[in-house]
Amino acid sequence: MTLQTLFPTLVKHARLDDDALRKALEKACWVLEDEDEAGNDWCDAEGYDGYTSYASLDDLPQRFPEFADLKTRLDAAAAGFARDLHWDMRDHALELDAIWVNILGESGTHSGHVHPGSVISGTLYVSIPEGAGQLKFEDPRLTAMMAAPQPEDDAPETARRFVYVTPEDGLILLWESWLRHEVMANRSETPRISISFNYALTRK
């Protein structure tokens, strides 16, 4: 008797192994928070608990050399993830079509969502205090499991409906954009700073 594992959901854990760049990015995040009036207005209007450049700025790699450097590294990580997924990329290329800053204050959250229009999404954790909210991933088959019982308390991660990843400085997570995820509440008074991104598929 054997058990096959079919249709796995991959989440790539990579690292930004350059502390100087990470700290320079953190500085740039605070410059944006200080100077991006449109972004701050959007956060006030939407009740965002902190600051995000998501709705206001779409050119961070052009504005800051630190973000240009990060883009080069993320491009390589995304290409590697496409190989991990065994995607046939002969006629396609991955293009960074969004990159934005998130500074979440105490008790700040981001409710469950997917990233439509992209194929790979992810986050670099720039500055993560003790007690910062975890990232919660949701089993994409949840809506098809109405009659199945809950997994046992000690079920392995692969059998769970929800999996929580604890962020830390320099961690880069990548996942397929359809995978629903949620940022749990920041339980620290210190802001939780991250940079999120989307890759779209283009024709070569």
Ligand SMILES: [Fe+2]
């Ligand atoms: Fe997200």
